[in-house]
Amino acid sequence: MNFPDTSAESATGAPVCSAKGCRADALWVLAWNNPKLHTPERRKTWLACGEHREHLAAFLGVRGFLKDVVPLAEWESSASGG
Ligand SMILES: [Zn+2]
Numbered sequence: 001m002n003f004p005d006t007s008a009e010s011a012t013g014a015p016v017c018s019a020k021g022c023r024a025d026a027l028w029v030l031a032w033n034n035p036k037l038h039t040p041e042r043r044k045t046w047l048a049c050g051e052h053r054e055h056l057a058a059f060l061g062v063r064g065f066l067k068d069v070v071p072l073a074e075w076e077s078s079a080s081g082g
Contacts, residue, residue: 015047015072016047017047017048017049017051017052018046018047018048018052018056019048019049019051019052019055019056022049022051022052024049024050024051024052025049026047026048026049026072027048027049027050027053027071027072028047028048028049028050028053028069028070028071028072029045029046029047029048029068029069029070029071029072029075030045030046030047030048030053030056030057030060030066030068030069031043031044031045031066031067031068031069031070031075032044032045032046032060032065032066032067033065033067034063034065043067043068045075046060047072053069057069
């Protein structure tokens, strides 16, 4: 998918997919935790576009790190809600 002009969003730093080399807008947040590095309540996050969500989730899942996958809009609304 190509959007003709996303300058309005990119100017505000629209979130981009965390997959290597991917510049697509992020649609998903993958929350994960590495118990060797992080305390249990800590959450690291990766962003994923629709195309890379499964790939990134699988990468974390096989390591046992993946905690949650939520839509970006939902994640942001819950984060801003405090
Ligand atoms: Zn991507």
